[in-house]
Amino acid sequence: MVEPMLAVRDVEAGYNPSLPILHGISLDVFEGEIVTVLGPNGAGKSTLIKAIAGLLSISRGSVTIGGRDITGVETHQLIRERVAYVPQTENVFAKLSVEENLALGALHNPDQFAEQRRRVLDLFPDLERLGHLAAGKLSGGQRQMVAVGRALMADPTLLMLDEPSAGLSPKLAQVVFSQLIRVKQVGVTILMVEQNARAALKISDRGYVLAEGQEKVQGDARSLLDNPEVGELYLGANSRLARS
Amino acid sequence: MMQFVADGIVSAALIALGAIGISMTYNILRFANFAQGEILTIGAYFTLLLVSLIGAGIGTLGPVAFGWPLLVSIVFAMAATSVVVLVVDWLLFRPLRNRKAARITLIMAAFGLSLMGRNLVTLIAGGEPQYYAFFIPKAIEILPGVRLVPDDFAIIGIAIIAFAALFLFMNRTSMGRQMRAVSENPTLARINGIDVRAVIRWTWIIGASLATVAGALLAHNTQLRPEMGFDMLLPMFAALILGGASNLYGTILGALVIGLTEAIAVSLGLAGYRAAITFMVMLIVLLFRPQGLLGEKE
Numbered sequence: 001m002v003e004p005m006l007a008v009r010d011v012e013a014g015y016n017p018s019l020p021i022l023h024g025i026s027l028d029v030f031e032g033e034i035v036t037v038l039g040p041n042g043a044g045k046s047t048l049i050k051a052i053a054g055l056l057s058i059s060r061g062s063v064t065i066g067g068r069d070i071t072g073v074e075t076h077q078l079i080r081e082r083v084a085y086v087p088q089t090e091n092v093f094a095k096l097s098v099e100e101n102l103a104l105g106a107l108h109n110p111d112q113f114a115e116q117r118r119r120v121l122d123l124f125p126d127l128e129r130l131g132h133l134a135a136g137k138l139s140g141g142q143r144q145m146v147a148v149g150r151a152l153m154a155d156p157t158l159l160m161l162d163e164p165s166a167g168l169s170p171k172l173a174q175v176v177f178s179q180l181i182r183v184k185q186v187g188v189t190i191l192m193v194e195q196n197a198r199a200a201l202k203i204s205d206r207g208y209v210l211a212e213g214q215e216k217v218q219g220d221a222r223s224l225l226d227n228p229e230v231g232e233l234y235l236g237a238n239s240r241l242a243r244s
Numbered sequence: 245m246m247q248f249v250a251d252g253i254v255s256a257a258l259i260a261l262g263a264i265g266i267s268m269t270y271n272i273l274r275f276a277n278f279a280q281g282e283i284l285t286i287g288a289y290f291t292l293l294l295v296s297l298i299g300a301g302i303g304t305l306g307p308v309a310f311g312w313p314l315l316v317s318i319v320f321a322m323a324a325t326s327v328v329v330l331v332v333d334w335l336l337f338r339p340l341r342n343r344k345a346a347r348i349t350l351i352m353a354a355f356g357l358s359l360m361g362r363n364l365v366t367l368i369a370g371g372e373p374q375y376y377a378f379f380i381p382k383a384i385e386i387l388p389g390v391r392l393v394p395d396d397f398a399i400i401g402i403a404i405i406a407f408a409a410l411f412l413f414m415n416r417t418s419m420g421r422q423m424r425a426v427s428e429n430p431t432l433a434r435i436n437g438i439d440v441r442a443v444i445r446w447t448w449i450i451g452a453s454l455a456t457v458a459g460a461l462l463a464h465n466t467q468l469r470p471e472m473g474f475d476m477l478l479p480m481f482a483a484l485i486l487g488g489a490s491n492l493y494g495t496i497l498g499a500l501v502i503g504l505t506e507a508i509a510v511s512l513g514l515a516g517y518r519a520a521i522t523f524m525v526m527l528i529v530l531l532f533r534p535q536g537l538l539g540e541k542e
Contacts, residue, residue, distance in 0.1 A: 053435065079437030090432060093425050100421055107418065107437050154437065 003067060004028035005189050006052070006083075006158055011061035013051035020059060021047045023213045029158065034180065034190040036200040036221070038230070039210035045193040046088065048210070049162050052191075053085040054078055065158065079108055084151035088162040088193075091147035094136025098127055101135050101146050105153025112155060120149040123182055141172040145179070152183065159183065161192040165199065177203050201225050246390045247383070248511040249504070254396045254465070255479075256503025257403030260496045261458035262473075263480040264410065265451025267495040270484065271427040272447045273337070275350035280455060280480060281473030282361030283329060287456025288463040288472060289369055290321035295376050302377045302464070307394040309379040310464055318460045322453040329452040330445060332357065358474065365470040373467040376460075399461050406457055407496060410450070414492070419446055478519070479506075486526045488539020497537050501525065 006029040014021035021044045029035045039045050050056045052063050054075040062071045065081050078085065084105075093101050102120060106113040121128050124145045130138065135146050144164060151159055164180065165173035173196060181203050184190055194200035201207055201221040209217040209230055217229055224230050262284050269277040294317035295302060303311025336357065340350055383391035414420035419442075426433040426443045434440060455473075462472060479502050487498025505525045509518035535541050 055431070055435075075434040076437050076439050078435075085435050087432065087435065090429055093428050093432065095428050096421065096424060100424075103418070104421055104425055104436055104438070107422070110418070150436070 002030060005031045005066060006191060007062075007064045008048070008052065009062045009064075011048070011051060011058055011063065013047060013056050013058045013061075015047075015056060017057065017059050021213050022051065024061065025210070025213070025215055026061075027208055027215070027218075029189060029191050031157075031189055032184070032187070033205040034184050034192070034203055036197075036204040036207045037191070037193045037210060038195075038197045038200070038207055038224075039216075041195075042212075043210040044213040045210055046162055047213075049085070049160050049191070049193050052160065053083075079154050079156070082155065082157045083160065084154050084156035084158070085160045086147045086151050086162065086164065088166050092135040092138075092143050092150070095134055097132055098135055098138070098146050099131040101150045102127070102131075102153050105150035107154075109155055113153075116153045116155055119186065120152050123152070123179065123186070124149050140168050141175060144168065144176050148179065148183065152188065156188060158189045158191065161190065163193055163195055165194065165196045173199060197230070198225065246387075247392060248507045250392050250396045250400075251510070252504035252507025253500070254399050254503070255506055256483075256500040257400055258458045258462050258465075259476065259479045259483050259503055260499035261403055261406060261454045261461075262476055263483045263495045263499055264492065265455050266480055266484050267489065267492050268423075268427075268447045268451050270489055271492075272423060273341075273350075273444060275347050275354065276481070277451075278351065278354040278477065279358040279361060280451070281475070281477040282358050282365070283325060283452050283473065284455040284459035284462070284476060285365055285470060285473035286328060286361065286459075287321055287325040287452065288459030288468055289365060290324045290456065291317045291460040291463070292369075292374060292376060292468055294320050294324075305398070307382070307384060308398045309381065309395050310376070310398070314376060314460070314464065318457060321460060322456045325452045325456045326449045329448045333444070333448055358477075362470050362474060369468075369470065371470060373469050375467055376464055395465065399465070402457065402461065406454060410454070410492075413450075419443070423447065479503075479522070482522060482526050486529055486536055488536030490540055491536070491538040494536055494538030501529070501537070 008025060008027040010024045010026055011022055012020045012024060025048055037045050037048060047056060051058050054073050058071055062069055064070065065083060068081065070081055093104065102117060106116055126142065127145060127149055130142060135143060138146065164176050168176060177199055180190060192200065201224055204221040206220050207218065207224045208215055209224065217224065217227060262280060265283065266277055266280045269275065295314060298313050298317060300313040302314035305311040336353055337350065340353060381393045381395055383393050385391045414424060422438045423443050423446060425436065425438060426440055430440060459473060483498035483502050484495050486501055487494030487496065502522050505522045506518045509515065509521040514521060529537065
């Protein structure tokens with residue numbers, strides 16, 4: 001049996017230990033997959049990814065990466081486990097140049113800086129000409145490129161993204177999703193949280209649907225797209241995501 | 245007039261050297277460090293201790309009334325002051341940070357520390373003014389009718405070297421980039437693998453080292469007193485606010501405005517009102533640019 005790269009087991013977490021938002025969530029991400037976590041507002045999607053990233057304390061359950069227990073690991077040490085995380089907002093250092101953002105990404109692997117930079121620029125060629133600009137001067141789509149590029153500079157095996165299409169036009173969101181496919185193709189496993197369910201599931205292998213801090217549905221992406229219960233959880237109606 | 249301008253720039257250099265530490269703690273540790281004046285004082289007294297231990301006076305460098313013995317003493321004093329500041333952070337500020345103390349708590353802790361530090365210096369070194377060496381500054385004629393004190397040039401030169409080194413450190417080194425990253429977004433910095441604790445240590449070390457340089461040069465130009473750093477506190481904060489609290493280089497520019505304004509006030513025979521005039525200039529600037537000269541709008 002194949003062991004998951006990321007295994008989340010029965011996790012209870014939240015912003016306040018006495019008021020957990022997640023109530024016993026379990027989740028697996030296998031090597032080479034794109035896994036999307038979906039759910040309505042307040043379902044606990046971002047809380048889950050923040051808890052994995054060590055930004056929120058886990059009061060119960062465990063998180064393992066490649067069999068190593070990383071429950072409660074300090075956020076700044078996560079990158080050493082080759083796990084990178086791109087938050088939803090404020091995900092670039094706006095006053096620093098694009099090149100400086102990329103250099104910060106390679107903080108723990110400076111010997112590989114040139115090689116990683118070349119790989120990132122192969123994926124996002126636009127970053128080459130934007131290199132000297134302050135990241136805060138860029139458009140939303142360009143910023144997202146910088147954020148993902150900086151995360152990839154650490155040569156992660158697992159990339160976690162919190163709503164990578166948030167605030168982007170549908171066209172730009174499609175560009176970001178197609179870039180994520182390319183990221184997967186270079187061997188990076190992806191776990192993302194998304195509101196843009198249909199577009200996210202289209203590029204995903206599997207998905208989880210959360211509601212009220214609990215897992216409601218899980219399965220391969222195609223089955224979730226066709227699942228009327230998923231549409232209900234999102235839209236509050238019997239809409240089918242596949243038809244939207 | 246030229247001498248007043250030189251005095252203003254010397255004063256600005258000393259204010260800026262001290263204020264950079266306040267700017268860095270404000271932007272990285274996110275509180276106003278009211279104990280920065282005492283860091284400056286402690287740095288000056290450590291320099292005195294080392295000058296005494298070396299026992300070679302303060303030397304001379306050509307026409308400049310201080311030389312290698314003082315400069316070497318300053319370097320060792322920078323290290324000693326940094327150690328003291330790191331110990332204080334470990335004993336006081338770190339536990340408060342770990343307990344997520346409110347910003348006002350940190351400010352009041354710094355204020356208490358300032359009082360304690362000043363009294364401790366008085367207790368150990370005495371309240372009487374002290375000097376590194378007795379000398380009479382000799383002005384030299386650099387242009388017909390224009391005479392300046394060589395020590396002023398040396399102080400300005402040392403400050404320029406310190407600012408250039410700081411600029412290179414902040415922009416060309418990995419730790420400098422990490423410090424700028426933490427200053428802008430501490431959470432993203434942690435996500436990115438930056439050890440914020442190491443950044444905090446460097447913040448204290450740089451702030452204490454530059455304050456030591458400021459304290460020692462100020463003491464050389466005037467005298468050592470337990471209150472010397474506290475007297476610098478207002479101009480240092482004024483420079484920080486005038487320049488734009490979020491911008492390190494704004495602090496240097498703010499110090500230049502403060503220093504020159506003080507000097508102009510003195511040249512106009514308004515020495516007694518120089519603090520009031522300086523603050524009036526600061527308030528006028530802030531009315532038009534509330535974010536400071538180089539600061540960014542919130």
